[in-house]
Amino acid sequence: MQYTLDNTVSDAATKVDRLTDVLRLPGGPDRAKFFRVVAFHGSASQSENVETQIVNLWTALETMSPSRENSSIVSCVSAALIPIISLNYFRQVFQSLTWDILRWNRHLLTKALRTATLPSESDLVKKGFCLVTLSENEKSLSGLLSDLGNFELLRYRIFTLNRKFQSASSASRLLTEHERRVRWQINRIYRARNRIIHSGSSPSNAKFLFANAHDYFDQVFDSSCALCSGSSGYDNYRDAFNFSNLLYEQYIAKLSATDKVDLASASTWLWMPPKEPDARRWFETESG
DSSP: OOOOOOOOHHHHHHHHHHHHHHBOGGGSTTHHHHHHHHHHHHHHHHOOOHHHHHHHHHHHHHHHSOOOTTOOHHHHHHHHHHHHHHHHHHHHHHHHHHHHHHHHOHHHHHHHHHTSOOOSSOOHHHHHHHHHHOGGGHHHHHHHHHHTTTOHHHHHHHHHHHHHTTSHHHHHHHHHHHHHHHHHHHHHHHHHHHHHHHHOOOOTTHHHHHHHHHHHHHHHHHHHHHHTBSTTSOSSHHHHHHHHHHHHHHHHHHHHTOOSOOGGGHHHHSOOOOSSOOHHHHSOOSOO
8 A cells, every 4th residue: 555645844834824724614613623633633643553543533534424313423424424435436546547557657658648539638537537448449458458568457457447437337336336335344444443442452454444544534534625615615514514415416416317438428437526616616507
């Protein structure tokens, strides 16, 4: 697993200043929650004990997640996390794949992309998505696969995604399966937290559970901050998570209406929020 490198002190300070300038949470009704979340995450990151890491990180996730009537704690956390994690899923998959191909051989990736059919304006992740999934790029992809040599695992990842995206229905099943796995993993993290607190023992897979919990936290914290930034952003977690659920429902509806994976639908599969968190721009309209 490759972990993200920390920012330099000056870069981190700049990002914090930019965040505090636009973020509305510290001045809203969830001010105390926001700083508790940051503190719990900091405690988890600074500790070298995996049990302490899991307990603190779960507490941070639980603090962010709005309570729901007649719902258990783990259900509330799942309801808050799953829409955001699912929205990010396909972009994360192809971002990881494209980056791994780039690290393997930048020249050969550039060569394959040069002969592929791609959107006129697209980032590298969308280009990688189109190269791997579109039928019209079969020749370019075959050339890339033949150049991989003994890199069997990378070839298998590319081949598997290519097959899964042969139809919109099989690609949609990937998202459904991922959502189910995330729900199971959230329950495992919660059971591990309870086991640590109530019996003082640690599960054998604690390190892997913490890695997943940290990934979930990073995605949800970043997205909630984006939703709570700017003049039109929210100032509390409940509204932010309710809105992310609406975004996910819209995303699922758009995928359901997509009958094939092609050049025009690439942006639909690779969901990405706008740079400015304005509710009027998060939802697409008939005219826009």
